[in-house]
Amino acid sequence: MTTIHLPPATYSNAESAAPEGFDAIFATPYPFSDHPSFPEGILKRALEDAGFSVGIIETPFWQRSDSFKILGKPRLFFAVISGPVDSVVLNYTSSRKRRMEDLYQLNGNAFFEGYPPSISYKIRPDRAVIVFSQRIRQAWGDIPVIIGGIESSLRLFAHYDFQQDAIRRSILLDSRADLLVTGPGEKQLVTAARLLKGGALIREITIPGTARICKETERPDDAAELPSYEEITTNPARLIEAHKTTLKAMGQGKALIQRYGNRIVASQPPERYSTGDLDHIYGLSYMRSNVMGGDMSPALRMNLFSVTSHRGCAGGCAFCSLNLQEGRRIISRSLDSVVSEVERLTHHKEWKGYISDIGGPSADMYGAECEGETCIRLSCLSPSRCPRFDLQRRYLGLLRECRSIKGVKKIFVGSGIRYDLLLHDPELLEEIMVHHCGSFLRIAPEHTEDHILRLMGKPPYKALEDFVRLFRSIRKAMKRKVELAPYLMVGHPGETERDVEEMKRKLFSLSLPTKDVQIFTPTPGTLSTAMYVAATDLTGRDIHVEKGLKALSIRRRMIASG
Numbered sequence: 011m012t013t014i015h016l017p018p019a020t021y022s023n024a025e026s027a028a029p030e031g032f033d034a035i036f037a038t039p040y041p042f043s044d045h046p047s048f049p050e051g052i053l054k055r056a057l058e059d060a061g062f063s064v065g066i067i068e069t070p071f072w073q074r075s076d077s078f079k080i081l082g083k084p085r086l087f088f089a090v091i092s093g094p095v096d097s098v099v100l101n102y103t104s105s106r107k108r109r110m111e112d113l114y115q116l117n118g119n120a121f122f123e124g125y126p127p128s129i130s131y132k133i134r135p136d137r138a139v140i141v142f143s144q145r146i147r148q149a150w151g152d153i154p155v156i157i158g159g160i161e162s163s164l165r166l167f168a169h170y171d172f173q174q175d176a177i178r179r180s181i182l183l184d185s186r187a188d189l190l191v192t193g194p195g196e197k198q199l200v201t202a203a204r205l206l207k208g209g210a211l212i213r214e215i216t217i218p219g220t221a222r223i224c225k226e227t228e229r230p231d232d233a234a235e236l237p238s239y240e241e242i243t244t245n246p247a248r249l250i251e252a253h254k255t256t257l258k259a260m261g262q263g264k265a266l267i268q269r270y271g272n273r274i275v276a277s278q279p280p281e282r283y284s285t286g287d288l289d290h291i292y293g294l295s296y297m298r299s300n301v302m303g304g305d306m307s308p309a310l311r312m313n314l315f316s317v318t319s320h321r322g323c324a325g326g327c328a329f330c331s332l333n334l335q336e337g338r339r340i341i342s343r344s345l346d347s348v349v350s351e352v353e354r355l356t357h358h359k360e361w362k363g364y365i366s367d368i369g370g371p372s373a374d375m376y377g378a379e380c381e382g383e384t385c386i387r388l389s390c391l392s393p394s395r396c397p398r399f400d401l402q403r404r405y406l407g408l409l410r411e412c413r414s415i416k417g418v419k420k421i422f423v424g425s426g427i428r429y430d431l432l433l434h435d436p437e438l439l440e441e442i443m444v445h446h447c448g449s450f451l452r453i454a455p456e457h458t459e460d461h462i463l464r465l466m467g468k469p470p471y472k473a474l475e476d477f478v479r480l481f482r483s484i485r486k487a488m489k490r491k492v493e494l495a496p497y498l499m500v501g502h503p504g505e506t507e508r509d510v511e512e513m514k515r516k517l518f519s520l521s522l523p524t525k526d527v528q529i530f531t532p533t534p535g536t537l538s539t540a541m542y543v544a545a546t547d548l549t550g551r552d553i554h555v556e557k558g559l560k561a562l563s564i565r566r567r568m569i570a571s572g
Contacts, residue, residue, distance in 0.1 A: 030085070031065075031081070031082050031083065031084065031085060032063045032064060032065035032081060032082075032084050032085070033057070033062040033063045033064070033084060033085050033086045033203065033207070034057060034062060034063075034064050034065070034084050034086050034087055034088070034089055034203060035064070035065040035066070035067060035081050035084040035087075035088050035089070036050055036053070036054065036064060036065070036066050036067070036088075036089050036090075036091055037067045037068075037070060037078060037088060037089070037090050037091070037142050037146065038050055038066070038067070038068050038069070038091050038092070038093065039069065039070075039072070039092060039093065039097070039133060039134040039135065039138045039142065040068065040069060040093055040112065040114035040115055040133065040134060040307065041068050041069060041114070041115065041116055041300045041301075041302065041307055041310075042054075042066045042068045042300065042301040042302070043299075043300055043301070043307070043309075043310045044296050044297040044298065044299060044300070044301050045296055045297075045298050045299075045310060045313065045314075046291075046292050046294075046296050046318060046351075047313045047316050047318060048093075048094065048310070048313075049091055049093070049094060049158075049159050049194070049195070050066075050091045050093075051296055052194070052196055052291055053089070053091065053158075053195060053196055053199055054066070055291070055294045055295070055296065056196035056197075056199065056200055056291055056294075057199060057200060057203060059294055060200045060203065060204070062086070062200075062203050062207075065081040065084065066301055067080060067081060068301075068302065069115070069133050070142075070145075071122065072135055072141055072142060072145055073130070073131075074145075075145045075146075075148035075149040076149060077145070078142075078145050078146050078149045078150070079149050079150075083150060083153065084153075086154065086203055086206045086207060087153070087154035087155065087156050087188075087202070087203070087206060087212065088146050088150070088153060088154070088155050088156070089155075089156045089157070089158065089199070090138075090139050090142045090143050090146070090155065090156070090157045090158075090185075090187070091158060091159050092134075092138040092139045092142075092159050092160075092161040092162075093114055093134075093138075093159065093160075093161075094159075094160060095114075095160065095161075096160055096161045096164055096165075096331070096533065096534065097134055097135070097136055097137060097138040097139070097161055098136055098137060098171065098172075098173050098534075099531060099533055100112065100114075100134065101120075101132065101134065101136055101173075102172075102173050104501075104528065104529035104530065104531040104562075105529065105559045105562070105563065106172070106173060106559070108129065110127060112132075112133065112134055113307065113308040113309045113312075114134070114307050114308075114309045114310075115133055115134070115307055116300075116304070116305050116306075116307055117305065117307075117308075118307070118308050119133075120132055120133060120134070121133060136173065137161075137181075137184075138161065139157050139159070139161050139162055139165075139181060139185055139187075140181060140184045140185045143155050143157060143185035143186060143187050144185065144186065147186055154188050154189070154206065154212040155185075155186070155187045155188050155189075156187065156188065156189045156190075156191060156199070156202065156212075157181070157182075157185055157187040157189075157190050157191070158190060158191035158192070158195045158198075158199070159195075160331060160334075160335050161181070162181055162190050162191070162192075163190075163192050163193065163331075163334045163335050163535070164331055164334055164335075164533065164534040164535035164536075165178070165180070165181035165534050165535065166180060166181060166182070166190060166192065166221055166275070166277060166334075166535075167180055167236055167252065167256065167266070167268045167275060167277075167535075168180065168236075168239045168242045168243070168249075168252065168268060169249075169534040169535050169539075170246070170249065170532060170534060170539050170540075170542070170543050171534060172531065172532040172533075172539075177239075177242055177243050177246055177249075177543075179239050179270060180239070180268065180270065180275045182221065182222065182223055182275055183223065183270060183273075183275070188212040188213055188222065189202065189212055189215055189220055189221075189222050190220060190221040190222065190277075191219060191220055192219050192220065192221060192277060192280065192281075192334075193219055193280060193281060193335060193336065193337065194283070194321065194335075194336065195219065195281075196291055197219070197281050197283065197287065198217060198218070198219040198220050198281055201217050202215055202217065202220070205217075216228075216230070216278055217278065217281075218278050218279050218280065218281040218282070219278065219279075219280055219281030220277075220278050221275060221276060221277035221278065222275075222276060223273055223274065223275055223276075224273075224274050224275075224276045225273075225274065226274065228274075228276070229267050229274055229276055230265035230267070230276055230278060230279075231265075232264060232265065233264065233265035233266055233267045233276065234255055234258070234259040234264050234265070234266050234267075235255075235266075235267050235268070235269075236251075236252045236255055236256065236266060236267070236268040237251055237252050237268075238268060238269040238270070239268065239269070239270045240269075240270075240271070246543045246544060247543070247544035247545075247546060247550075248544075249539070249540035249543050249544060250537070250540040250541065250544050250546065250548060250550075252268075252540070253535070253536070253537050253540045254388070254537070254548065256334070256535075257326075257333055257334075257388055257537075258386045258388070260280055260333075260334075260337060261337075261338065261384060261385040261386055261387065262384045262385070262386060263279045263280065263282075263383075263384055264279055265277060265278050265279050280337060283321065283341050284341065285341065285342060285343060285344055287341075288320075288321065288341060288342075288343045288347070289343055289344050289346075289347040292318065292343060292347060292351060293347060293350065293351070298314055298315075298358060312366065313366065313367075314358075314360065314366070315355055315358070315361070315364060315365050315366050316365070316366045316367040316368075316424065317348060317351055317352060317355075317365060317367065317368045317369075317412075318343075318369075318370060319342060319343055319348050319368050319369055319370055319373070319376045319405075319408060320340055320341060320342040320343060320369075320370040320375065320376050320377075321336045321340070321341045321370060321371075322336045322337050322338060322339050322340045322341055322370070322371065322375075323336065323338065323340075323370070323371035323372050323375065324338050324339075324340060324372075324375060324378060324380075324389070324390035324391055324399055325338075325371075325372060325389060325390070325391055325392070325428060325467065326338055326387075326388050326389025326390065326391070326392060326467050327389075327466060327467045327468060328388075328465060328466050328467045328536060328537040328538040328541070329466060329499075329502065329530065329533065329536055329537075329538035329539075330536065331533050331534075331535060331536055332371050333536075334535050334536075336371065338385075338389070338390055339380060340370075340375050340376075340377075340378040340379065340380075342376050342377050342378075342404070345404075345407070345408060345411060348368065348408060348412065349411055349412060349415065352365065352368075352412045352415050352418065353415055356415070356416070356417035356418065361417070362419075363417060363418060363419030363420070364419055364420050364421075364422070365412070365418065365420070365421040365422065366422055366424050367422060367423065367424030367425050368408065368409065368412060368421055368423070368425075369423060369424065369425025369426075370425060371425065371426065372425065372426050372427060372428050372431075373405060373423050373425035373426065373427050374401075374405050374427050374428055374431050374432060374435070374438060375401070375405075375428065375431070376404055376405040376408055377401075377402040377403070377404025377405060377408075378399065378400065378401050378402055379399075379400045379402060380396075380398055380399055380400070381398040381400065382398050385398075388467070388537070389467050391428070391430070391431075391469070392464075392467040392468065392469070393464065401431060401434075401435075403435055403438065405438060406435075406437060406438045406441055409421060409423075409441060409442075409445070409446060410441075413445065420445075420446075421445070421446055422446055422447065422448065423442055423446045423447060426452075426454055427442070427451075427452075427453065428469075429453045429455070429469075429473065429474070429477040430469035430473040430477070432477065432480075433473065433476055433477055433480060436480060436484065439480065439481070439484060440484045443481070443484055443485065443488065443492050444488060447492060449491065449492065449493065450492070450493050450494070450495035451481070451492055451493070451494055451495065452495045452496075452497065453477070453494060453495070453496050453497070454496070454497040455468070455469075455471075455474045455496050455497075455498070456468055456497065456498060456499045456502075457498070457499060457502065457505075457509075457513060458471045458474070458512065458513040458516040458517065459471070459505075459509045459512055459513060461504065462502055462504050462505050462509060465502065465503060465504045465538070465541065465547055465548075465553070466499075466502060466538070467537075471516065474520070475520065478494065478520050478522070481494060493523070494522055494523075495523060495525075495526060496517075496522050496523070496524075496526065497526050497528070498513075498517075498524060498526060498527045498528070498569055499527070499528055499529070499530055500513075500527060500528075500529055500530070500562065500565040500566050500568075500569060501529045501530035501556055501562045501565060501566075502530045502538060503530075503538060503541040503542045503545070503547075503553055503554075503555045504541070504547065504553040504554060504555075505554070505556065505565075506554050506556075507561075507565065510565045510568055510569065511568070513569060514568060514569055517569070524569050524570055524571075525570060527566050527569045527570045528566075529562045529563070529565075529566055530542075530562075541553065541555070542555055542557075
């Protein structure tokens with residue numbers, strides 16, 4: 011007997027459409043969250059605040075192009091938003107096994123209901139931006155398509171895809187999108203909408219923080235040029251040169267180009283955001299729920315009462331994708347803006363007095379400033395702290411102010427913290443230990459061997475030793491027990507089996523738990539991934555790279571076994 015599966019429902023906010031339709035329509039591979047911690051929530055509110063109407067097509071049955079016709083044709087553009095995580099990184103483990111759950115879906119169910127749990131029926135397809143953009147083209151032909159988010163930013167130029175073990179070309183070419191928004195994107199998307207409404211052609215838009223395919227005569231002035239796609243496929247080691255050039259150009263506020271035969275992918279200089287910009291966008295009204303109502307995804311539930319205090323991370327860790335998405339410059343919200351958001355949380359129907367996080371990529375960088383306008387360093391903190399980086403130490407005051415708000419019982423620091431910075435601010439460390447953590451304080455040393463830490467862009471092992479000593483000296487005076495919970499990594503380029511043995515020995519000597527151990531995942535667009543492909547460090551010196559999944563699993567078990 012043959013089983014016939016009917017296409018699952020594609021959800022949309024069709025009931026809120028005006029008779030003439032929407033200005034813009036968003037397509038997302040997971041339930042749309044009207045929440046400032048989710049990119050789609052911020053982008054929708056930014057457009058609506060500017061006077062544009064936004065339609066939502068969430069979890070479309072992407073196997074059929076007519077799923078993207080449910081709201082009709084937008085007046086201005088379609089926008090494909092794949093979410094806060096690259097779809098391939100989210101869909102696969104570091105050992106290339108397909109994940110059977112997706113925490114951004116309702117109940118974590120990764121597959122369309124009523125369908126077999128196979129790759130063909132995953133709600134979020136691999137390379138979701140490409141798949142959705144192509145389906146929109148099939149459904150609507152030559153209609154403006156804008157892509158953005160972390161998946162688009164990481165795959166803007168030629169990149170390594172670990173699931174295919176291959177160099178792929180720019181996502182702009184494979185998706186056939188007209189415009190790519192880099193970074194957070196709300197200012198760029200509003201500007202693009204205004205230009206399109208005014209009669210501009212999508213292929214003519216060249217505003218900061220966007221990228222598109224262009225001809226030689228249209229390339230940006232004074233653009234830094236990356237090795238071409240053909241040069242990288244011939245010699246993948248040139249990925250290191252490409253990624254270093256990209257990060258330096260971003261720090262200098264320069265445009266970038268990369269050639270693909272007779273075509274050019276051109277990225278304009280990054281858009282600059284200010285405290286005022288962040289105060290405005292986070293001050294808008296968010297429901298903090300799924301737009302279609304009903305149950306929440308585990309990811310939304312986890313972040314329901316979280317607050318973003320700033321964007322950017324000065325750390326510049328080689329394996330982290332935040333460099334390309336948010337940049338190194340810290341842009342902080344004002345104290346009043348964060349306090350106002352916390353006060354609004356206390357009126358939410360599910361409020362119980364607990365905030366899961368107030369922070370950013372690294373919570374204790376709130377308020378940090380850089381005296382320079384441009385910079386070619388890859389990190390503000392590695393190999394040594396830049397003298398122009400001013401930490402300001404405003405995070406302590408922010409926590410105290412928010413903790414004093416009526417109705418707030420406890421604020422947790424769920425964001426990452428830089429333990430090397432806390433070495434210089436023991437008062438903040440004590441405040442976090444006493445008031446803002448549970449039974450564990452999570453830190454991310456990742457490794458213990460200095461030559462690996464240098465490749466990672468992390469602080470040296472001595473910083474970890476000093477921090478553990480400081481942490482335990484503070485803990486002695488505390489009435490409750492708090493332990494350290496380190497995040498650890500094996501398999502980073504440059505690591506050998508001997509390094510793992512040394513890491514195990516050193517962690518044991520510090521009496522640190524070793525439960526949270528991950529295998530290095532070659533994320534597109536990062537320096538660590540370039541080293542993984544090239545088998546060299548950033549200077550071109552050969553390094554060992556272990557790619558055998560069995561050997562990597564043994565290393566992980568060696569550390570995790572304690």
